[in-house]
Amino acid sequence: DFYIRGISRLGIPEIRMSDGPVGVHLSEPTVALPASIALAASFNTNLANKYGAAIGSEARSNNIHIMLGPGMNIHRALFCGRNFEYLGEDPYLAGKLASSYIFGMQNEGVMATAKHYAVNFQEYERHQVSSNLDERTLHEIYLPAFKRCVEEGKVAAVMTSYNLINGVHASQNDYLNNKVLKGEWGFNGFIMSDWASTYDGLACAKGGLDLEMPSAKLMNSTTLLPFIKNGTLDIKVIDDKIRRILTEYVRFGLLKNANIAKEYTFDKEKSRLVAINTAREGIVLLKNDNRFLPIDVKKIKTIAVIGPNGDPAITGGGGSSYVKSLHPISAFEAVKGEVGDNVKVTYAKGVSTGDKVPENFFDSFDFYTKDKNGNKTKGVYAEFYDNINLEGDIVAKITYDKLNITKNELGVKNISDENCSVRFTCYFSPKESAEYWVATAGDDGYRLFVDGQKKLESWKRQGEVVTKYHAYFEKGKEYKFVVEYFQSGGGAAIRLAAQKRVDKDEDRESLMSSAIENAKNADLVILSVGFNVDTEAEGLDRTFDLPFNQNELIKNIAAVNKNTVVVLNSGGNINMNGWIDNVKGLLQAWYPGQEGNKAVSEIIFGKTNPSGKLPVSFEYKPEDNPTFKSYWTKGKDLHVEFTEGIFMGYRFYDKSDVKPRFPFGFGLSYTTFVYGNMKTPVTTIKAGEKIKFSIDISNIGKMDGAEAVQVYVSDLKSSLPRPVKELKAFDKVFLTKGETKTLEFELDKDAFSFYDPEKHGWIIEPGDFKVSIGSSSVDIRHEFNIFIK
Numbered sequence: 001d002f003y004i005r006g007i008s009r010l011g012i013p014e015i016r017m018s019d020g021p022v023g024v025h026l027s028e029p030t031v032a033l034p035a036s037i038a039l040a041a042s043f044n045t046n047l048a049n050k051y052g053a054a055i056g057s058e059a060r061s062n063n064i065h066i067m068l069g070p071g072m073n074i075h076r077a078l079f080c081g082r083n084f085e086y087l088g089e090d091p092y093l094a095g096k097l098a099s100s101y102i103f104g105m106q107n108e109g110v111m112a113t114a115k116h117y118a119v120n121f122q123e124y125e126r127h128q129v130s131s132n133l134d135e136r137t138l139h140e141i142y143l144p145a146f147k148r149c150v151e152e153g154k155v156a157a158v159m160t161s162y163n164l165i166n167g168v169h170a171s172q173n174d175y176l177n178n179k180v181l182k183g184e185w186g187f188n189g190f191i192m193s194d195w196a197s198t199y200d201g202l203a204c205a206k207g208g209l210d211l212e213m214p215s216a217k218l219m220n221s222t223t224l225l226p227f228i229k230n231g232t233l234d235i236k237v238i239d240d241k242i243r244r245i246l247t248e249y250v251r252f253g254l255l256k257n258a259n260i261a262k263e264y265t266f267d268k269e270k271s272r273l274v275a276i277n278t279a280r281e282g283i284v285l286l287k288n289d290n291r292f293l294p295i296d297v298k299k300i301k302t303i304a305v306i307g308p309n310g311d312p313a314i315t316g317g318g319g320s321s322y323v324k325s326l327h328p329i330s331a332f333e334a335v336k337g338e339v340g341d342n343v344k345v346t347y348a349k350g351v352s353t354g355d356k357v358p359e360n361f362f363d364s365f366d367f368y369t370k371d372k373n374g375n376k377t378k379g380v381y382a383e384f385y386d387n388i389n390l391e392g393d394i395v396a397k398i399t400y401d402k403l404n405i406t407k408n409e410l411g412v413k414n415i416s417d418e419n420c421s422v423r424f425t426c427y428f429s430p431k432e433s434a435e436y437w438v439a440t441a442g443d444d445g446y447r448l449f450v451d452g453q454k455k456l457e458s459w460k461r462q463g464e465v466v467t468k469y470h471a472y473f474e475k476g477k478e479y480k481f482v483v484e485y486f487q488s489g490g491g492a493a494i495r496l497a498a499q500k501r502v503d504k505d506e507d508r509e510s511l512m513s514s515a516i517e518n519a520k521n522a523d524l525v526i527l528s529v530g531f532n533v534d535t536e537a538e539g540l541d542r543t544f545d546l547p548f549n550q551n552e553l554i555k556n557i558a559a560v561n562k563n564t565v566v567v568l569n570s571g572g573n574i575n576m577n578g579w580i581d582n583v584k585g586l587l588q589a590w591y592p593g594q595e596g597n598k599a600v601s602e603i604i605f606g607k608t609n610p611s612g613k614l615p616v617s618f619e620y621k622p623e624d625n626p627t628f629k630s631y632w633t634k635g636k637d638l639h640v641e642f643t644e645g646i647f648m649g650y651r652f653y654d655k656s657d658v659k660p661r662f663p664f665g666f667g668l669s670y671t672t673f674v675y676g677n678m679k680t681p682v683t684t685i686k687a688g689e690k691i692k693f694s695i696d697i698s699n700i701g702k703m704d705g706a707e708a709v710q711v712y713v714s715d716l717k718s719s720l721p722r723p724v725k726e727l728k729a730f731d732k733v734f735l736t737k738g739e740t741k742t743l744e745f746e747l748d749k750d751a752f753s754f755y756d757p758e759k760h761g762w763i764i765e766p767g768d769f770k771v772s773i774g775s776s777s778v779d780i781r782h783e784f785n786i787f788i789k
């Protein structure tokens with residue numbers, strides 16, 4: 001799964017990989033950094049470099065040669081379950097941060113992988129959906145981050161995406177892989193497939209794929225040699241793949257020494273610091289009524305931390321990026337630590353997060369099968385079909401001793417564990433009359449029927465998803481359980497269990513009422529709300545509404561305590577209607593990593609001045625987003641037309657009457673920054689020339705702080721419609737109170753060009769351009785014009 005086989009005869013070592021992009025994903029705990037979207041919110045390339053280095057360093061100390069990150073798919077649809085793994089809506093911001101991350105990581109001697117190439121923007125039907133878009137939109141919005149990773153970051157590997165692009169799978173997309181990536185951008189590294197996203201070995205071989213993952217299922221000697229022999233596939237194509245992979249081995253010194261952990265020390269404390277600093281710089285203060293924050297701890301006696309994310313810590317979203325944290329700190333613990341013993345801190349969960357089952361839930365299996373004579377044996381009976389629809393003949397029958405099986409155990413002779421369906425049958429006869437939890441988990445789809453009635457369903461291609469329900473079962477009575485399941489590519493798992501219900505504390509009404517009681521008695525409420533590894537995760541898209549009745553919770557709490565601050569864990573925007581006007585403060589904490597909740601409480605109590613800015617526009621409602629109507633389509637012909645073209649995110653809101661609630665680049669500080677003394681030596685340049693300018697930023701407030709200064713460029717007249725303005729430079733500056741620093745910027749030809757689909761390339765049209773320097777995309781402090789001859 002995560003190795004490239006070695007060939008000892010040739011002195012080629014075995015090469016190991018691990019998932020990123022927010023830490024090293026191992027079975028044991030490692031440093032969990034804040035989600036990539038938090039890094040994007042820092043607008044800090046130096047930090048991105050350190051972030052990449054921290055992960056690279058820990059990978060190296062574990063003898064991991066290739067890290068599967070960074071992720072840089074553009075945030076197009078707010079529902080995408082993996083937005084937290086990516087770097088926001090702007091291609092320049094994403095590209096700059098990703099290439100700095102790569103630089104930091106590869107400097108530690110570990111290869112980085114830019115993923116997922118390309119135009120992957122939803123998890124729903126991720127293996128089937130085609131992103132259909134025009135050439136200009138592709139090159140202006142969805143490819144620049146990858147291009148920068150190749151040209152500036154010198155990334156070693158690129159991973160293709162699951163989705164198709166204009167009807168062609170990414171793993172065999174000749175245009176994207178051969179023509180653009182290896183051709184136009186001159187990429188010398190290797191292209192690997194995402195896990196089980198190959199469909200046709202010959203097409204992959206010709207379409208630029210160098211390494212099939214997780215194994216050589218379709219690109220191997222048996223499948224490809226006949227094509228080489230009959231002249232359909234030139235051996236040079238294979239040579240090129242080998243050369244690309246080995247070139248990177250040589251570049252990273254692996255042919256000389258693959259034991260990269262040897263004599264290498266990982267500085268864990270340094271990485272922990274990078275993790276917490278990313279949270280400090282990435283958390284965005286979105287609302288602060290009458291400067292309610294920061295709170296002077298001397299003026300309060302009681303704090304109520306409320307919400308399902310308050311304890312234990314929610315450090316990251318779910319899926320392959322998830323890292324078991326070394327030292328997770330919850331919001332509740334962090335607040336207690338910050339305020340000391342003189343302030344009473346209470347915690348109430350407020351809502352039931354019902355669907356979660358304990359980790360060992362599926363270990364016990366109290367079901368049995370029956371033979372013709374009614375003899376019972378513990379286990380479950382399975383009937384296999386060689387398609388994903390339980391159609392046609394049963395091709396195999398097998399009995400398992402429990403229904404808790406993963407890919408390896410699913411293997412049945414002559415049946416593909418990538419394309420099959422199974423009907424499992426078993427019986428349950430409880431030893432005790434009681435209320436039971438029944439849970440099913442599956443990767444991919446499943447349905448549970450009890451005595452012929454459908455009770456649970458998640459019938460789609462997905463990473464492992466757990467659902468559960470509770471019901472009263474009578475002692476001695478026999479219940480028939482049937483689980484229908486299909487498996488289609490990638491990982492596989494299917495599980496079933498029933499256990500007596502003991503979790504009385506999940507009683508919804510009492511959870512809510514004790515939270516309200518705590519809130520009534522507190523001087524300050526910190527509402528720690530959001531998603532978790534089950535509700536925002538790879539393999540599924542998320543809702544706009546907070547799950548588990550949290551909207552209601554916020555409304556109820558804000559109604560009884562005016563001093564309420566909301567701290568949000570999510571990869572992006574959520575529905576704030578109905579409560580945003582009634583809370584004093586709102587902190588977008590994304591997924592803050594293992595110790596990021598410390599940063600949250602430092603911000604609330606004024607030890608840290610927030611400096612994160614939104615790397616994505618936050619709309620009032622999903623319908624305001626120009627991609628809303630072209631998010632996903634149902635039916636056989638799964639494709640999404642990118643009807644908004646290049647006008648996505650602030651590129652849309654800038655020209656529209658529809659405005660976002662919180663715009664791109666926005667974030668509050670406790671201090672005030674003044675922009676002045678803008679100097680530009682020239683006002684006219686020739687096409688292709690660079691321009692330099694400088695501006696002074698002063699901190700005139702009462703607190704040290706940092707400002708993310710943003711530079712946007714507008715083409716005042718162009719032959720094709722262009723966005724009102726586009727981010728073309730940014731810098732993060734730290735200023736003690738009263739301090740002024742001069743920032744210097746340089747804009748090169750890329751800042752003024754657009755992609756001309758007729759010429760199939762980037763061009764600059766001479767004429768007037770405007771450069772705007774601002775604190776957000778809607779808070780422009782200085783402008784000047786430049787004429788390009």
Ligand code: BGC
Nearest residue numbers: 019020068115194195320490
């Ligand atoms: C994900 C990749 C990941 C790979 C290996 C895939 O399902 O899309 O991002 O690197 O699995 O875990």
